[in-house]
Amino acid sequence: MFSRAAVRSLTASRAFSTSSRRETKVAVLGAGGGIGQPLSLLLKSDPLVSSLSLYDIRGAPGVAADVSHVDTASEVKGYAADQLDAALEGAKVVVIPAGVPRKPGMTRDDLFNTNASIVRDLAAAVGRAAPDACILIISNPVNSTVPIVAETLKKAGVYDPRKVFGVTTLDVVRAAKFVGEITDKNPTDTVITVVGGHSGPTIVPILSQTANAKGVSGEVYSKVVHRIQYGGDEVVKAKDGAGSATLSMAYAGAKFANSVLRGLNGEKGVVTPTFVKSPLFEDKGVEYFSSNVELGPNGVEKIHPIGQLTAEEEKLLEACIPELKKNIEKGKAFVSQA
Ligand code: NAI
Numbered sequence: 001m002f003s004r005a006a007v008r009s010l011t012a013s014r015a016f017s018t019s020s021r022r023e024t025k026v027a028v029l030g031a032g033g034g035i036g037q038p039l040s041l042l043l044k045s046d047p048l049v050s051s052l053s054l055y056d057i058r059g060a061p062g063v064a065a066d067v068s069h070v071d072t073a074s075e076v077k078g079y080a081a082d083q084l085d086a087a088l089e090g091a092k093v094v095v096i097p098a099g100v101p102r103k104p105g106m107t108r109d110d111l112f113n114t115n116a117s118i119v120r121d122l123a124a125a126v127g128r129a130a131p132d133a134c135i136l137i138i139s140n141p142v143n144s145t146v147p148i149v150a151e152t153l154k155k156a157g158v159y160d161p162r163k164v165f166g167v168t169t170l171d172v173v174r175a176a177k178f179v180g181e182i183t184d185k186n187p188t189d190t191v192i193t194v195v196g197g198h199s200g201p202t203i204v205p206i207l208s209q210t211a212n213a214k215g216v217s218g219e220v221y222s223k224v225v226h227r228i229q230y231g232g233d234e235v236v237k238a239k240d241g242a243g244s245a246t247l248s249m250a251y252a253g254a255k256f257a258n259s260v261l262r263g264l265n266g267e268k269g270v271v272t273p274t275f276v277k278s279p280l281f282e283d284k285g286v287e288y289f290s291s292n293v294e295l296g297p298n299g300v301e302k303i304h305p306i307g308q309l310t311a312e313e314e315k316l317l318e319a320c321i322p323e324l325k326k327n328i329e330k331g332k333a334f335v336s337q338a
Contacts, residue, residue: 031064053076146164167275
């Protein structure tokens, strides 16, 4: 699960004295849920996490008691509904999978009414109790919840655009797996940059920039692009009303958190797609965009341009931009009208 670089960084950190080792507290808000539970377990096994703080309005102390028996060095503590600020105190990374998931027939935007206020209130708490933390937002619709977090932090006067991330890693994970399947390659050798946002037409996979994927064309290409954009629906349908992706999302969330932690620890060259405040399409009124981002000691270190696209990819991008703009504006309006 952890890259060779992560293991190397662990080995290196063990060579230092305990006092020079970076202590990193990670908080999970929504830790009792379908994503929150396996995500907490995976974070417990990440050597870069020294302390794990699990919060939910229901059930977090139980999850914490369970996960705390795993034989890794980190400490785990669970917090009840009225202990949010205590859960956040000292956290360097806050992961948010709190909120309702989709049922069959729903789009991510259908979740807006419920999740917008949950995410806003949690962001306000982070602004109060852990204003320097990197915030990793999993709760959907990500295209709107990221601007909601940013606007809430702005209101509190503690917004740092380098530290607010929408987690789009599941799209990257799916792209590698689905394209690996059709090209008969190992997904780890089929890493595909996915840009744009995190919902249907805003998900833009760039197959042309990956050696093992650029030969995919015609109907096979159209089908796999559609599968990457709507892969979440396969899971929602198969779960038949019991929710959306939880296990693959927990895997993707832990993978992204590990990248952020490696960046915070000063590791160089940690680059992955994530949905952040971005200059790339600001001229088109799109303030937030996912592209390859280099992570560093302060969060976002450098936003990479999307590079050369094929005509088909340009078309995908054209479809993405207006939808993304709408989703972002909806998130911003929610906070400004409150
Ligand atoms: P779930 O319903 O199983 O768990 C959500 C948890 O959030 C519950 O334990 C609930 O008690 C908790 N919660 C609700 N309000 C809260 C609050 N104010 N503070 C703290 N905790 C609170 O849902 P699941 O399946 O874990 O999904 C969570 C979110 O993640 C959904 O919005 C879903 O759409 C999203 N998601 C995002 C993906 C991505 O790629 N970014 C992929 C899959 C799901």
